[in-house]
Amino acid sequence: MEKFKEIIRQYPFLGFIIAFFILMAIPSIFFTDLYQSHLSSLIFINIIVAAGLNIVKGYCGQVTVGHVGLYAVGSYTAGCMFMYLGASLWITLPIAILVTGLFGVAFAIPSFRLEGPYLALATLGGGEAIRLFIENGEFFGSTYGISSISQPELFGITFDTPDKYYYISMPIMLIAIYFSFSVLRSSIGRAFMAVREDPISAAASGINVKKHKMLAFILSAMFAGAAGAVYAHLPPGYIHPNNYTVIEMVTFLAMVVFGGLGHIWGGIIGAVIITIVYDLTRPLYEYQLFIFGLTIVLTILFMPKGIGGFIDKYFIDRRFKKKQGVASK
Amino acid sequence: MLLKTKKLMKAFGGLKAINKVDFELPKNEIRGIIGPNGSGKSTFFNLVSGVYDADLGSYIEFDGHDITNEPPHKVGELGLARTFQLLRLYQDMSVINNVMSGYHTLVPYKFIDAVVGRKKIWDQEKVIKEEMMELLSFVGLADYAEMNASELSGGQRRLLVLARAIAGKPKLLMLDEPAAGLSPVNVDNLMKILMRLKEKYGLTLIIIEHILKVVMDTCSKVTVLDHGEKIAEGTPSQIKDDNAVIEAYLGKKMDDEEMRKALAV
Numbered sequence: 399m400e401k402f403k404e405i406i407r408q409y410p411f412l413g414f415i416i417a418f419f420i421l422m423a424i425p426s427i428f429f430t431d432l433y434q435s436h437l438s439s440l441i442f443i444n445i446i447v448a449a450g451l452n453i454v455k456g457y458c459g460q461v462t463v464g465h466v467g468l469y470a471v472g473s474y475t476a477g478c479m480f481m482y483l484g485a486s487l488w489i490t491l492p493i494a495i496l497v498t499g500l501f502g503v504a505f506a507i508p509s510f511r512l513e514g515p516y517l518a519l520a521t522l523g524g525g526e527a528i529r530l531f532i533e534n535g536e537f538f539g540s541t542y543g544i545s546s547i548s549q550p551e552l553f554g555i556t557f558d559t560p561d562k563y564y565y566i567s568m569p570i571m572l573i574a575i576y577f578s579f580s581v582l583r584s585s586i587g588r589a590f591m592a593v594r595e596d597p598i599s600a601a602a603s604g605i606n607v608k609k610h611k612m613l614a615f616i617l618s619a620m621f622a623g624a625a626g627a628v629y630a631h632l633p634p635g636y637i638h639p640n641n642y643t644v645i646e647m648v649t650f651l652a653m654v655v656f657g658g659l660g661h662i663w664g665g666i667i668g669a670v671i672i673t674i675v676y677d678l679t680r681p682l683y684e685y686q687l688f689i690f691g692l693t694i695v696l697t698i699l700f701m702p703k704g705i706g707g708f709i710d711k712y713f714i715d716r717r718f719k720k721k722q723g724v725a726s727k
Numbered sequence: 728m729l730l731k732t733k734k735l736m737k738a739f740g741g742l743k744a745i746n747k748v749d750f751e752l753p754k755n756e757i758r759g760i761i762g763p764n765g766s767g768k769s770t771f772f773n774l775v776s777g778v779y780d781a782d783l784g785s786y787i788e789f790d791g792h793d794i795t796n797e798p799p800h801k802v803g804e805l806g807l808a809r810t811f812q813l814l815r816l817y818q819d820m821s822v823i824n825n826v827m828s829g830y831h832t833l834v835p836y837k838f839i840d841a842v843v844g845r846k847k848i849w850d851q852e853k854v855i856k857e858e859m860m861e862l863l864s865f866v867g868l869a870d871y872a873e874m875n876a877s878e879l880s881g882g883q884r885r886l887l888v889l890a891r892a893i894a895g896k897p898k899l900l901m902l903d904e905p906a907a908g909l910s911p912v913n914v915d916n917l918m919k920i921l922m923r924l925k926e927k928y929g930l931t932l933i934i935i936e937h938i939l940k941v942v943m944d945t946c947s948k949v950t951v952l953d954h955g956e957k958i959a960e961g962t963p964s965q966i967k968d969d970n971a972v973i974e975a976y977l978g979k980k981m982d983d984e985e986m987r988k989a990l991a992v
Contacts (some may be wrong), residue, residue: 584841604803
């Protein structure tokens, strides 16, 4: 087991290839209807957003509530490129990532001067402004939304049903997680944490605080953009401004908080659980916001480091006991 | 000269926190800065390290570079490290990560390598970690490497802050009250570590300290500040006998007549 861990650590790609094959096999073994594939795709999309949000909020400590706006930018870049140019996912995805990255810059600028709740308000305004701009713009299909966005083709197969689209969203999610891990486990991730913990002493260690805040916002915006584009092309390919409201933002936040702020797996665990709960509670639509709000409050009160922190604590305790056991022998 | 300030000035409103201080520090010296509370010692540190902008007409030079009003991270990159009176530890990070983030400016790989996650950086990270573990064992914290910094005791935190500051291999290390709140045994331990540091890394040190024993025993020269002005500079024994210093900081013995007067009032 130790040796296996060491190999994974040396060749981080290997773990993702194993995960890829496992996830490839899952639909044919477990899934009984199309809806399960659809839900899995939604989970993957939410994982991408949550992994990005974990960079800026969990690691860099910048409270942003406007992430859903960036997600909308990604979706609508893809949607509009399809509507006006007929572009497929393979073209819209990289361009959506780039465009959303640029919007990330706009969200980063207030973070130079604002902190905590004030930054949250500023970014909330930014996110809502984007949604209202889309809702009132003829160019973006206004309140009709954009419909029948095409599904991508590869090797002569059109991925136009939920069970096929699973094989598009899953690898993109794995690549996103891979990028988030490699960034967060490097010196950049450490610098993000240092900025979160104490910007003044981070600067004294030679860490450029503004540059790293900017970097965190741009990176996480790119994740949101990628997720948005994948969501836009998700069959049946329909996007509407109402999919990008504060409610969605609260769910994204709930994912990161519940999974564990600043834990490398935090966003991912949270995204899986919250997406499933979100789906199960669909009949209780009026209470959903209440449920997620309550989840955030209770998690912060009783489990401030989320599930990730809980798991970490278990492993640390176990290692500690092992050490003690060795010492007593 | 490693560090040089000319006519260094900083006013907060009408209060001149630092007033025309000329300061020169050659390499390989341990310099002490003493003075009563509010005499401008920490302001001096903040000005040099770039946390505050100095007033017009000031000039600060470090290792041949003009660093007047440079942002703190630029000053840090040039090799000037400092600690803070209030520690400013990264509470919610492990001890080893605290130290490794101090190494930030020396990390050999580039941003793009990190994003792509090449194997090269994992090897380099391993080397950095080993080096930092060595540093931790040097200050005696190696056993606590995986613990959260917030779980350390007060004395250990002071050592961790010290380790984080030297992680970046600075040329000049400025310590703001490194021994505050330490027990006598720990103060001795700290002094030993400081002396060994100087030998091992060829550091130049500036120490602000109220525990005079530390200043008198470790520093080769002492600068005394009072009301933002430099009132004396010299070897510890010279400072001890300087009248201005005694008046402003050390305090003098009262004879019986004076004592009676003081008590009567």
